[in-house]
Amino acid sequence: MTLITKTEFITILVNHYRMQLKEIMLKLFEFQDKYSCLFADFEQRLKSHSEENFEDWDNYMEWKANFNAAKTSTAKLKT
Numbered sequence: 001m002t003l004i005t006k007t008e009f010i011t012i013l014v015n016h017y018r019m020q021l022k023e024i025m026l027k028l029f030e031f032q033d034k035y036s037c038l039f040a041d042f043e044q045r046l047k048s049h050s051e052e053n054f055e056d057w058d059n060y061m062e063w064k065a066n067f068n069a070a071k072t073s074t075a076k077l078k079t
Helices: 006-035 039-048 054-078
Strands: none
Touching (some): 006 039, 039 054
């Protein structure tokens, strides 16, 4: 059995959250490039359309999930 110190464990955990955040941010940037806007602008535009576009709504749900995951990961890194 290998024992690690508390400091080593915290370092491993921080690196894990950084990698997670990096992957999430890459997904967010892909959506920003695809729609040429930020999440809040896309959300407002999508909700104001009278016609539903299922691909846009599907992307919105994924974008929102990643947006919220980025906030959560960032908060974990700050503590």
